[in-house]
Amino acid sequence: MSVLSFCLASVVIYSDRAYSASGATKKIVFWHITTDEVGKKMIQNQVNRFLKAHPDFKVEVVPLQNDSFKTKLKIAMGSNQAPDVFVTWGGGPFFEYVRAGKVKDITAYMNENNYKNRFVEAAFGPITYNKKIWAVPVEGAGVSLVWYNKEIFKKYNLKVPTTYDEFLNIVKTLKSKGIIPITLANKTKWPGCFWYWNLVNKLGGASAFEKAAERTGGSFADQPFIKAGEMLQELVKMGAFPKGFNGLDWDTGQSRMLLYTGKAAMELMGTWQIPIVKAEKKEFYEKKLDFFPFPNIKGGKGDPTSLVGMASSNYYAVTTSCKYPKEAFNMIQYLIDDQAVKERIDYGQIPPVKGLKFTDPMLQKVYNIVTKAKTIQLWWDQYLPPQLAETHKDIVQSLFGLTITPKAAAEKMEKAAKDYFKK
Numbered sequence: 001m002s003v004l005s006f007c008l009a010s011v012v013i014y015s016d017r018a019y020s021a022s023g024a025t026k027k028i029v030f031w032h033i034t035t036d037e038v039g040k041k042m043i044q045n046q047v048n049r050f051l052k053a054h055p056d057f058k059v060e061v062v063p064l065q066n067d068s069f070k071t072k073l074k075i076a077m078g079s080n081q082a083p084d085v086f087v088t089w090g091g092g093p094f095f096e097y098v099r100a101g102k103v104k105d106i107t108a109y110m111n112e113n114n115y116k117n118r119f120v121e122a123a124f125g126p127i128t129y130n131k132k133i134w135a136v137p138v139e140g141a142g143v144s145l146v147w148y149n150k151e152i153f154k155k156y157n158l159k160v161p162t163t164y165d166e167f168l169n170i171v172k173t174l175k176s177k178g179i180i181p182i183t184l185a186n187k188t189k190w191p192g193c194f195w196y197w198n199l200v201n202k203l204g205g206a207s208a209f210e211k212a213a214e215r216t217g218g219s220f221a222d223q224p225f226i227k228a229g230e231m232l233q234e235l236v237k238m239g240a241f242p243k244g245f246n247g248l249d250w251d252t253g254q255s256r257m258l259l260y261t262g263k264a265a266m267e268l269m270g271t272w273q274i275p276i277v278k279a280e281k282k283e284f285y286e287k288k289l290d291f292f293p294f295p296n297i298k299g300g301k302g303d304p305t306s307l308v309g310m311a312s313s314n315y316y317a318v319t320t321s322c323k324y325p326k327e328a329f330n331m332i333q334y335l336i337d338d339q340a341v342k343e344r345i346d347y348g349q350i351p352p353v354k355g356l357k358f359t360d361p362m363l364q365k366v367y368n369i370v371t372k373a374k375t376i377q378l379w380w381d382q383y384l385p386p387q388l389a390e391t392h393k394d395i396v397q398s399l400f401g402l403t404i405t406p407k408a409a410a411e412k413m414e415k416a417a418k419d420y421f422k423k
Contacts, residue, residue: 026057029083036279050334084322090126091382104318107132109329122311123352135315138336140349142313145291148266164297181240183264185248185255189393198294199228202302206375220414229406275348306375312352391416
């Protein structure tokens, strides 16, 4: 069986089909990455409302694991077997598909009846290219925060840190008590990158990365990048992370299990942690979970309010191979209509639409931090071209493994950037 055949077979296995009525002749294939049971049911119900209004359509809804999705989409795009609607984070890898003519320009749809004005302005940055809009903001704000177990903090009289020095003291205290200070599952590399990106952001400000990535006077070998590597390795050498963290799998919840069982106290993760924990361990969510922003570093150039992430964590795009683009766009609208917004807030998300109110104090707290942030640095692996992003993730995983020095890591990334951009 070829790789492609295997992937297509997998799609059939994972499909959660929702046929609106027997005899429906028009079909939309929809790939997303919300794989917990509550989230899958929520999206299916939203699709079902579209089907009720369009009885001549059927929709094949395909939930896929995060990293599995990335591989399948790459293969599907390359073999002209792309789904009609797919989830995206925007940025560099997505724009590769846009430049290849694989993604439908939906600017006209977004402007119709001023639909675009429904969404917060900051949500459009990662999906705007050549002044055109290529996807719809749907999933909630996704920024990285430090999640922690309130019960453990209370037991050891630990206070939420506002500086990195205070944070290091917490790590030392937890280590002395036999608690894993920070849980981490870094098999897929991006969870570990969260540490490096936040350290660079706080040390050098958002412009440090952007100047290096855009080749506008910055270098990945500049001091903030080297210093971030040194601070990251300091955490490793302190024993801040669980044994074997570079082989643990985030998708299957191996890092979260350490948090739930009280073996670990903290995890740096995106705000999608809220619906996931609510779905997996509702009691833990209600009684033990809280968070704080990444601590500021003394002498760092990063704004105290700065965050790493994006105003909308997931977008939905229509491919140019879709036979029914207008209807596919309309189906996406059902994922973020008024009913869907209510469902997504109940689910634990902060939808990227204007004028929201929250009854969950956790969501309100995230919303307040996001709206006050002067800068939100887009995830590097979504900002950088795919080839360079993969090289970067490999380098950071090596930093975690202590198999490369911070200086050599920074110089290796700078060389990769020079080779890629030819400057």
